[in-house]
Amino acid sequence: MRFFSLLLLGGSLVMPVHAADAQNWLNRLLKAEKQQSFQGTFVYERNGSFSTHAIWHQAGQVGESRERLLKLDGAPVEVVRVGGRLQCGSNALADQLFEGEPWPPRPLDPQKLAEWYEVRMAGESRVAGRAAVVLTILPRDQYRYGFELHLDRETALPLKFLLLNEKGQLLERFQFTRLDTSATLAKDELEPGPSCRPVEILQAAEPKPGAWRSEWLPPGFTLRGMHAQPSPISGETITYLMYGDGLARFSVFIEPLHGALVEDARSQLGPTVAVSKRMSTADGDMMVTVIGEIPLGTAERIALSMRAGEAQADR
Known part of the structure; x- marks a missing residue:
């Protein structure tokens, strides 16, 4: 359970x-x-x-x-x-x-x-x-x-x-x-x-090593897994990162926008928060979305800290 x-x-x-x-x-x-x-x-x-x-x-x-x-x-x-x-x-x-x-x-x-x-x-x-x-x-x-x-x-x-x-x-x-x-x-x-x-099990592709990193994580949270999968809606490849501290957990989804007009958003339903931020990268604009049972302010700071690059914050 x-x-x-x-x-x-x-x-x-x-x-x-x-x-x-x-x-x-x-x-x-x-x-x-x-x-x-x-x-x-x-x-x-x-x-x-x-x-x-x-x-x-x-x-x-x-x-x-x-x-x-x-x-x-x-x-x-x-x-x-x-x-x-x-x-x-x-x-x-x-x-x-x-x-x-x-x-x-x-x-x-x-x-x-x-x-x-x-x-x-x-x-x-x-x-x-x-x-x-x-x-x-x-x-x-x-x-x-x-x-x-x-x-x-x-x-x-x-x-x-x-x-x-x-x-x-x-x-x-x-x-x-x-x-x-x-x-x-x-x-x-x-x-x-x-x-x-x-349940239909999909083979999850492994993203490029160092494809994404977070410049800030709450103390104690570490990267637990990283996958890539096709979006069931757009078909675009979504990078999916999973973090935890041994008790709490959250996920980060990164999806290319390809010129789509999507606004930043934030919401909370009970304990679950969702924060989406548009981000410009060398490969074009991306939508970064953080979902998890963490405070809204924590999720927003994590979303703003995501970067395309090599080093991964691990505290």
């Missing part, structure tokens, strides 16, 4: 408050996603809009876990993942994807990660009728968001996940309303429905 991937922080963060307890709960969280099967329903909230979802998760060895998500209200949307990779999806979810992992695994440096976040034990709560412990993950600067995580006391599964801005305002929420960790999952509960179309 999305909140699992966001919160896999690695094995040994340095935490100044209740360090041993917080360390223990994070280690349990890491194990829970790999070892604990479950089913339930959860509510997702973003930008004041709510939706309800059912989930079935069958734990397994690496590459063998299976997960099915089904939206229960509004337009039907279904997703099935096998081994963490999207197998099928409804509507646009089944459109073109890159071949290979979009966010390649990279060993985390716990000491470095602790420079950008502070993890604290924050008390206890009760979610979906289950006792929970509360952890806060607080940024040490203005370039990323903070998190609040409610972990099931019995299994360490996330019962509630809140994404908060610099003012402590809610940007995004996942919250279970029912969680069952005892029932054996039936095979048909994990099988996709007729509207879940197989």
Whole structure:
């Protein structure tokens, strides 16, 4: 699930408050996603809009876990993942994807990660009728968001996940309303429905080394991957760069304009921001777009820092 991937922080963060307890709960969280099967329903909230979802998760060895998500209200949307990779999806979810992992695994440096976040034990709560412990993950600067995580006391599964801005305002929420960790999952509960179309995997071309670089990155963010793919609309080759700090992530898209009249733009929907800036290069005008769950000001500064060249900022 999305909140699992966001919160896999690695094995040994340095935490100044209740360090041993917080360390223990994070280690349990890491194990829970790999070892604990479950089913339930959860509510997702973003930008004041709510939706309800059912989930079935069958734990397994690496590459063998299976997960099915089904939206229960509004337009039907279904997703099935096998081994963490999207197998099928409804509507646009089944459109073109890159071949290979979009966010390649990279060993985390716990000491470095602790420079950008502070993890604290924050008390206890009760979610979906289950006792929970509360952890806060607080940024040490203005370039990323903070998190609040409610972990099931019995299994360490996330019962509630809140994404908060610099003012402590809610940007995004996942919250279970029912969680069952005892029932054996039936095979048909994990099988996709007729509207879940197989994903079409595209071969992603590798761009020229040093084709693009950022002159400024938020401290702790590094380049995690770089690809090139044809635009499904214009057919032009889009360069796609992926950055992360071990917890937060954002992407940068660079597309040639070929004389098209496109204005700069900025928008935010819940936690997700999109900033587009027109840029002149030796190869003509380009549109640089930054998309991610980072503050709007951070995204704008990143977009303005992109350059065609050799060196890559890596902090």
